[in-house]
Amino acid sequence: MLDSTLVRAKPALSPLAWSGNAHHAGCPSLEALLRDLPLQRRHLRARQHVFRAGQPRQFLYLIHAGFFKTSLISEDGREKITGFRMRGDLLGVDAIDLPRHACDAIALDVGEVWEIPVAEVQDGLPGFQERLTAVLANEIRRDWSWMLALGTxxxxxxxxxxxxxxxxxxxxxxxxxxxxxxxxxxxxxxxxxxxxxxxxxxxxxxxxxxxxxxxxxxxxxxxxxxxxxxxxxxxx
Amino acid sequence: MLDSTLVRAKPALSPLAWSGNAHHAGCPSLEALLRDLPLQRRHLRARQHVFRAGQPRQFLYLIHAGFFKTSLISEDGREKITGFRMRGDLLGVDAIDLPRHACDAIALDVGEVWEIPVAEVQDGLPGFQERLTAVLANEIRRDWSWMLALGTxxxxxxxxxxxxxxxxxxxxxxxxxxxxxxxxxxxxxxxxxxxxxxxxxxxxxxxxxxxxxxxxxxxxxxxxxxxxxxxxxxxx
DNA sequence: CGGTGGGTTGAATGAAGTCAATTGTGGTGG
DNA sequence: CCACCACAATTGACTTCATTCAACCCACCG
Structure with missing residues (x-):
């Protein structure tokens, strides 16, 4: 639907200060980095979970198409959506150091993700570790920007x-x-x-x-x- | 002052769900990892900046003593404290992928930080990259927990x-x-x-x-x- | 068609914000 | 040592913005 409205676009100033994602000068996007690998692709329908908090973390997921949300649920049932994610975003990085996922990732409509076997890619693909670090830092800045916005x-x-x-x-x-x-x-x-x-x-x-x-x-x-x-x- | 109230302590349940920092089973703390390196130490007095947003990022800073706050300031002057940091926390990781710092880090009282030359340590010290990734992911989970708390x-x-x-x-x-x-x-x-x-x-x-x-x-x-x-x- | 979930709108309420006055504290210098 | 000042914290009175509760509308789908 919206895909039909593709247009060439001029840069716009974002009111948030998390300095975009990826695409810095000279820094290849994750998608470009992973394009040639034989990654398992997974299609999702609206409301379907990519993963749930507590599930064993096998992969990271690169969003190739569609829109997703990640959310946190506290023990007493309070829920908070931590972000809306789209093409080029990585799902699951927040638990990169843990054996299990720390949030839910849910498709908002049909979508496709690529399964990234972290361990293998991490020391087999030069530049990946660096990109991963950047993604993590980027998420922190984005979160902080929203904290500032929501708080003020x-x-x-x-x-x-x-x-x-x-x-x-x-x-x-x-x-x-x-x-x-x-x-x-x-x-x-x-x-x-x-x-x-x-x-x-x-x-x-x-x-x-x-x-x-x-x-x-x-x-x-x-x-x-x-x-x-x-x-x-x-x-x- | 409070340092005189040192006691042996039993684990307590935190109301937030960011799963502590460091000290996982088998995972050496950053301080242990860096203890033997000849790091430059820097003493700070209350209200003194460790760094400011926009300054060139030369080091990461491991807090060895004292309490600090990190804060964001928007162009129109709105300020938001993104966290209070203490011994064992790393300052500056949020801009690990950038040439300049993305926040202010300020001492709340006297304190001491260790300057970590990232580039050198990153490929010279085995285990550091892994710890750094964990610190970043940990910060994200902590931020999300606070978003949940503040929002609900x-x-x-x-x-x-x-x-x-x-x-x-x-x-x-x-x-x-x-x-x-x-x-x-x-x-x-x-x-x-x-x-x-x-x-x-x-x-x-x-x-x-x-x-x-x-x-x-x-x-x-x-x-x-x-x-x-x-x-x-x-x-x- | 009828039902269901998402969205809109109105009226009343309330939790936190704003404004303002007062107290308490620690530091400084006479 | 005390007087003074600047700053932090407390408390009260009033206001307000967003929430709550409720009714209603509308689109989509079996």
């Missing part, structure tokens, strides 16, 4: 930050920066942003009423990017 | 979670688990927990009024650990 921004600013960040990520992947298709429910979005789903809905409605975005169910068009940035700057 | 808990529960988590950490280091000396101001604590400093004060006062803790400025005694855990479970 209003509901409206959080939603706007999310939209602009998603826009920038999709653009990096070659998608349109202004026509977003949310793969997650309002509840998931609220969970990630530490807001109630009703609050998410209300904010989206208000942004639309102010002419900043167009919302049709999960399809969002960014109508006034400057206006959105102005909201972040506190210029009401 | 009330002010009171956040403060209690912090106290119990700090207690567990200090115990691991050989300090008393029930007599805590907070090294940070109420403002810092509030910042980390995404609360206002007044709220932190109020919560501490209320916990004291209910006989769960004793508060004297920055010295806190845990008087009723079971009662604190009950608050987390929602049993008012």
């Amino acid at each position: 921004l209003t509901a409206e600013q959080r939603v706007v930050t999310f939209l602009l960040d998603l826009s920038a990520q999709l653009e990096r992947l070659g998608f349109s920066a202004s026509r977003l298709l949310l793969r997650m429910s309002r509840a998931d979005l609220g969970n990630f942003l530490s807001l109630q789903l009703e609050t998410v809905t209300r904010v989206l409605s208000r942004l639309q009423a102010n002419g900043l975005i167009d919302v049709v169910r999960r399809e969002i068009r960014i109508a006034d990017r400057a206006g959105l940035h102005a909201l972040l700057a506190g210029v009401n | 808990l009330t002010a009171e529960q956040r403060v209690v979670t912090f106290l119990l988590d700090l207690s567990a950490q200090l115990e691991r280091l050989g300090f008393s688990a029930s007599r805590l000396l907070l090294r940070m101001s109420r403002a810092d604590l509030g910042n980390f927990l995404s609360l206002q400093l007044e709220t932190v004060t109020r919560v501490l006062s209320r916990l004291q009024a209910n006989g769960l803790i004793d508060v004297v400025r920055r010295e806190i005694r845990i008087a009723d650990r079971a009662g604190l855990h009950a608050l987390l479970a929602g049993v008012n």
Whole structure:
């Protein structure tokens, strides 16, 4: 659906400060690094788990297609989505030093992941260890940026930050920066942003009423990017 | 001061799920690994920066003594403390793949850090790369646990979670688990927990009024650990 | 078609924030 | 030694933003 909106894209400034992922100058993407290996591929359908917390960790998973979420569940049932993941992201790195997975990874729609046998690749593929370290550090910076955002921004600013960040990520992947298709429910979005789903809905409605975005169910068009940035700057 | 309260300690259950740091079975601590190297040591005084965001990253820093905070500052001046660090923690790992530091690291009181020349140690010291990876993954899990806590808990529960988590950490280091000396101001604590400093004060006062803790400025005694855990479970 | 899950909207409530005044503490210099 | 100052912490009164609870709508699918 959204795949039909592929466009050539100019770089956009992300409101978050985690400095993108991969693709630094001279640093080959993980996908390029692994392309020629005979990796097992696994197809997933919506709501299907790539893995669950507690399961033995055999592989890392490189997302080749589709959108995923990773989430944490506490013993008393509280859940928190720790991130939405897409093509080029690695699933499972957070437990790289453990025998079992530390979170759930769930497909938001159909998708494909490549199974990476860590031990074999780690000392057989030059450059992999370095990339892995970078992925881990990158995740930390991304998490910190979101901590900063969730701890200091209003509901409206959080939603706007999310939209602009998603826009920038999709653009990096070659998608349109202004026509977003949310793969997650309002509840998931609220969970990630530490807001109630009703609050998410209300904010989206208000942004639309102010002419900043167009919302049709999960399809969002960014109508006034400057206006959105102005909201972040506190210029009401 | 608190150093005089050294005691032998029994393991305690942490309310957070980031599975401790280091010290897994058979896994030597970073300090043990680096003890014999001729590392440059650096002493710091309260409020002194180990490094600042944007500075060239020459070393990693292993905390040998003292307490530190790491923090992020956005372009528009919003600040967020990403963690309080203590003996055995590594400072600077979040930018391990970057030429410049991505956060500020500040001493909360006098302290000592060991400068680790990453490049040299990385391929000269067997086991270091593995430990580094574990440290990074550990930080991610810790961050996620706090995201979960901040996103789902009330002010009171956040403060209690912090106290119990700090207690567990200090115990691991050989300090008393029930007599805590907070090294940070109420403002810092509030910042980390995404609360206002007044709220932190109020919560501490209320916990004291209910006989769960004793508060004297920055010295806190845990008087009723079971009662604190009950608050987390929602049993008012 | 009827049902089910996701989404929207309204009204009332409440937990934490804001603003402000006061107290306590530790350091400094007269 | 004491007076003073700057800063940290506490407490109170009031406000507000987001939550809660509820009703309703709508699209999709068996």
